Amino acid sequence: MNYISRIQKLRKVLGEGLLEKEEAIALTLLCMIAGKSIFLYGPAGTAKSLVARRVSQAFQSHKFFDYLMNKFSTPEEVFGPLKLSELRKDNLERNIEGFLPAADFAFLDEIFKSSPAILNALLTIINEKKFRNGKENIKVPLKALVAASNELPAKNQGLEALYDRFIMRLIVPRLDEKDNFAKLLQTLPLNEEIKLDEALKFSNDELENIKEKAKKVELPKEIIDILLNLKARIELFNKELETNQEVNVNFIDVSERRWIVIMELLRFAVVLSDRTKMKVVDLLLIKHCLWSNEEQKEVVEKLLNESLSGSNTQILKYEKEFEEQKEGIIESLEEEVFYYKTLKKDGKVFIHYEIPYLNKDKKQEIAHINAPEEDLDKKEIFQGYKYDSYYGWRRTSEHYYCFNKARNKCLIYINVKYNDPSQCECKKEISITNHSKIVSSRISLKIQAKLKEDCEEMIEKFQAELDMIKKKKEVFCKENQNAFIDQENEEFQILLQGLETEKSTCEQLVIETKKLKDKVEKHPNIKG
Incomplete structure (x- = not known):
């Protein structure tokens, strides 16, 4: 047995x-x-x-x-x-x-x-x-x-x-x-x-045998990193107590001797769970070892849970990948959707652009850029202009532009930092002709099919990841059995929060990608 x-x-x-x-x-x-x-x-x-x-x-x-x-x-x-x-x-x-x-x-x-x-x-x-x-x-x-x-x-x-x-x-x-x-x-x-x-x-002999096995239990790097994280959180909590006198909680003081004995206890739990390597589940026992009073108990549980959950880099990767794909598809759908106007003030003629773009928070905004017609034949990168009722036309470091008359294009640098166009929030390449009228977005059936294919690939990928998460959960529960912790308990479910968050994120990304695909299919300006 x-x-x-x-x-x-x-x-x-x-x-x-x-x-x-x-x-x-x-x-x-x-x-x-x-x-x-x-x-x-x-x-x-x-x-x-x-x-x-x-x-x-x-x-x-x-x-x-x-x-x-x-x-x-x-x-x-x-x-x-x-x-x-x-x-x-x-x-x-x-x-x-x-x-x-x-x-x-x-x-x-x-x-x-x-x-x-x-x-x-x-x-x-x-x-x-x-x-x-x-x-x-x-x-x-x-x-x-x-x-x-x-x-x-x-x-x-x-x-x-x-x-x-x-x-x-x-x-x-x-x-x-x-x-x-x-x-x-x-x-x-x-x-x-x-x-x-x-x-x-x-028997006494068996207890001695278990003790010897406990000495050989392996501590993976993942476990050490979590414990280092927990120790850092405790130290930060204690430091914050120094400046917050209103909190009725004592410092959480854990001596080196106590840490050693805690780890010895966890090693016994590993052996009695038929393992030779410590797992994340074993660290749940620590919450019973660090508090000295009831107020500390809640704090210890919170700090331990935060250390165990950590940050899910996989979720961040999914979201970043989706946003990049989405931005590319939206740009393809909305290519050349902006206003071309000619402004004439103080004897100078300017081409005025109103360009929609997604800011760093992925929200739609409009960038207003003014470029003098006399710069059409120049290839340098210039600061855009603003009109001031007192000073008249003045250059601004907010947006930059660069004309390429041979290609009939103008490259716009939006929200430039440190007067360095390479450090802009985004770039747009637009047409410099027909600046007196509105040009609507028109995409070909071929481009539409490619965009639909991109959406379907994303949906398939996120769906496959959902199936993988289910398997990962089964494997995690199997590998993280502890003889003294029931997996049905709330404390064990904390360990599954990362996978549950990953699952809900993937499910939401599937929904968002389907909406994006629907937008591609129902785009009003498709040219054959």
């Missing part, structure tokens, strides 16, 4: 009767397999302790210790009483059997209410898996500590170091769905002990 099937079966059995606790079951199981601690944050009565006890049964060795902490809790209640026989020898050795130092898994409720003496010992146990018992440091079998509280640690109480050791933090709210509440009303008290197939349970 592969790991994914095994994890899915475990999640189903462990979550039996627990409503809306699927995520808590899955992530607690991941942390226990990876040997990491997890913090469950939520109100009392939301089955946090039951989740911890249930999940611990997924292991062959599952000695379990749980305790409700309070400010009067003593080390003896958590780590075991002192041995009187050793006390007579001036040795402060404890009888740890049945207490946390002898447990495979532990659940500590209201952990932040415990005394400093307990917290200091807990730090050593979590960090080094060691406990100072009398004169010796003994290795503890603890695989994972599950802590819970209905409040976050208070500031400046010396709790930051302990809180930082919980690599994953999960909010466990009350029931949200109406149907689930109806089921709850009909539910009998749940058993902490459940029947579990021994073949599904993890």
Whole structure:
């Protein structure tokens, strides 16, 4: 049986009767397999302790210790009483059997209410898996500590170091769905002990084997780039907080040590998803690892989603290609559709052009250019003229023109930058004859057929891409299976947003291209 099937079966059995606790079951199981601690944050009565006890049964060795902490809790209640026989020898050795130092898994409720003496010992146990018992440091079998509280640690109480050791933090709210509440009303008290197939349970040797495999997990460049992007977004968010005092969110501070442990946890998720290479889906787990309070949680999710979505260069390529094709077709249809007028003022005769063009925003505009008739025999590039009631005719750097009388053409440079015609918004080559009348666009049947063919090729290309997107989605879902993330969940759908956007863009481009083709077919001025 592969790991994914095994994890899915475990999640189903462990979550039996627990409503809306699927995520808590899955992530607690991941942390226990990876040997990491997890913090469950939520109100009392939301089955946090039951989740911890249930999940611990997924292991062959599952000695379990749980305790409700309070400010009067003593080390003896958590780590075991002192041995009187050793006390007579001036040795402060404890009888740890049945207490946390002898447990495979532990659940500590209201952990932040415990005394400093307990917290200091807990730090050593979590960090080094060691406990100072009398004169010796003994290795503890603890695989994972599950802590819970209905409040976050208070500031400046010396709790930051302990809180930082919980690599994953999960909010466990009350029931949200109406149907689930109806089921709850009909539910009998749940058993902490459940029947579990021994073949599904993890042995200590198997956990060591998984740990070794996790060390060999490959991180592709795509994953590293996303994480670099996320880190940059976090830093930018923190920088903006410095200038915005009204935002009630603390700095998102992620230490190097925490990043290392996060990546170690993700590597375990990769192995347990029957892969050797990290995928984008695995990064969704990070949203449970970076926040310290509820306000930060929303920010972290937003920054992570932005990093995962990125920019879709393929969409930009499609849109650019369509606009270029469209512009070429429109120009072919509207060739020589402008007004030729002769203006005569102050004894000078000017040819006046009113030329339609598409600006940089692809919107239709009219460029007004005046060129003196005396320049018809010249081949240089000149600035166009404007008429001012005070100064009379003056050259302007907005538009340039260049006559070619031999070809009966005039090249117009529209919206020139830096007095450099090569840096213009667009160019138009127009006729210089018949400037006293309107010339209508007339295209041949041959040109019309070619334009229709161009449109049909674009439609066929975008339609083929739509079929490809469907296949890409299927492949993506197959390659991005994670044993702890359901693909039906909203968080997984975020990863598909790029493909969905690509799909809707292609669909819209097909519609626009069909409209363009229809415009070609119904063009009023076709000459045989």
